Amino acid sequence: MDRRDDIPELKAKDGLSLLGRIPLVAETPEEKLDDATTPVSRFFVRNNGLLPEVPEAPERWSLTIDGEIERPLRLTVEELKRRFRVKTFRMVLECGGNGRSFLVPPAEGNPWTHGGVGCAEWTGVSLSDVLREAGLKSSAVYTAHYGADPDKSGSRDTPSISRGMRIEKALEEHTLLAFAMNGEPLPFLHGGPVRLVVPGWPGSLSQKWLTRIWIRDREHDGPGMTGLSYRLPVKPVQPGASLEGVPLRILESMPVRSIVTAPADGTAFPAGTRSIAVRGAAWAGDDTVVSVALSLDRGATWTDAMLEPPRNRYDWTRWSATLPVPANGPYEIWARATDSTGRSQPLEPDNWNPNGYGCNAVHRVAITVGLGA
């Protein structure tokens, strides 16, 4: 795949794989996700439209909250910092289509492998604190998010994307209005001056260049909320089948997934290597990861990885293991996580849907021992 830093917006990035130029989309090769905190230089990029103009005075960027509330608010970033309690959490942000490229027949959309994900330290204020100040009416059931980016055609009349969530998710402490990432002011490419971070749910809810949150009395119907967008069949369908008339549900909590971040796919170990150190990360939407099992023999035997406790809710779980290698030969490392509800990752892509959401088949990394490069 194309790995490039030669387009201006990706200059500061470190070897991301370009999935699309307009809109600009780039994913992180799994082996570049080997840090507990993903550096900004390695954080994936997903846009649905064009980039907005770079603001001249980020501190004066303002955000309005309106709709089903007692007191509509207009807040600058500076006011957010001053008037509300500032918090930092390390949390996973993952595109709803992560893993999509493994589906057969192919699904519509960016062909993510497993690298449409990153885990950063987000600093901001809880959306719930701001909504408390605004005073939610009893009719408040859903949010609607707006950003400053024009759509693909350059038009500002239609949002590039405008999704929303049930008010219960908006009221979670970890749902942030974030203005810093890894201790630095939120980079423009990642939605600076201010974005939403809605951990555990599809990345598309984490609106960048945030200008408005409209509190609604019904499910939001902006671009990204209707038709097949972020919707899955309630019951499994035949791969490739039309979904006409099939009952759908909105994708909310993302399914459990694990990635191997070392060794890199394609690593050639010298002859006689008899053990391999393997590292990675696992996460599970709103749930937690309880175990990660590794196999070097296509699932015949499994070894449990050691898990590092996550720093806070929605942080990913870093894991490590040493796998014995019985003989020289070609191998695949398989990593399979299980969440606190007892669900594990399927060995093969499952739950086919036309837009390929939530495809969490196990990550496989091919290596050789003593077979040369």
Ligand SMILES: Nc1nc2c(c(=O)[nH]1)N[C@H]1C(S)=C(S)[C@@H](COP(=O)(O)O)O[C@H]1N2
């Ligand atoms: N304003 C705006 N916010 C947006 C998007 C967008 O196109 N415009 N894309 C969403 C999607 S689909 C994802 S996966 C995340 C990606 O965030 P990142 O580019 O910081 O990695 O941003 C979300 N927020």
Ligand SMILES: [Mo]
């Ligand atoms: Mo996304």
